[in-house]
Amino acid sequence: MNKMNYRIALQSRKMLMDGLIKLMETYEFSMITVTQICQEAGLSRRTFYRLYNTREDILNEYMSTLAEEFFCMVADKAPHHYTEVAVxxxxxxxxxxxxLNLLKKNKMLELIYRISGEIAPVVFQDVKPDMKLDDMTLSYLLSYSLGGLNGLLIRWVDEGMKLSSEQIKTILEGALQIAVI
Structure with a gap:
């Protein structure tokens, strides 16, 4: 693919993602059609099917871009502890x-757990590069950590995201103190 076609494909992907997100503000995800997405994006169904197979593919790609963005934030801030990553x-x-509110409205917040699970090993290696764990131990450790973190996230979203990240950190530190007992 030449540079021009690549740029057009990237632009089309972004337009389709933006179109889907905009439609999710009004419609339930399960009711949104490919035709609606294409109309919102100003693109043809042919373009859609050249880039994606399903509307879920758009959502998955969007979630992947968010995961990359989150990893960049982690890399920039260079945390050294779980609670710093939580902040x-x-x-x-x-x-x-x-x-997040669109995901909540569509009962899709579990997507956060899935995408978090995909990036967690990379974040862990970035935060704790000297800590070597076998794959099974790391998998269980990250499942435990992500379960709690995403449980907090869901609670936070349900309560209107009123607490600051520092307040969440304090709650998490308290929970970790109790867990040590």
Whole structure:
């Protein structure tokens, strides 16, 4: 693919993502059609099917771009502890409050857990590069950590995202103190 076609494909992908997100503000995800997405984006169905197979593919790609953005925030802030990562996590999602509320409205917040699970090993290696764990131990450790973190996220979203990331950190630190007992 030449540079021009690549740029056009990227622009079309963004337009389709933006179109889907805009439609989710009005319609339930399950009711949105490919035709509606294409109309909102100002693109043809042919373009859609050249880039994606389903509307879920658009959502998955959008979630992947968010995961990359989150990883960049982590890399920039260079945290050294789980609670520091949690602060970044909640700051990140606060920036994407509208999207989080769309996921909530569509009963799709579990997507956050899935995408978090995909990026967690990379974040862990970035935060704790000297800590070597076998794959099974790391998998269980990250599942435990992400379960709690995403449970907090869901609660936070349900309560209107009123607490700051620092307040969440304090709650998390308290929970970790209790867990040590």
């Amino acid at each position: 970044i996590y909640f700051e990140f999602w606060k920036q994407h409050e509208i999207f």
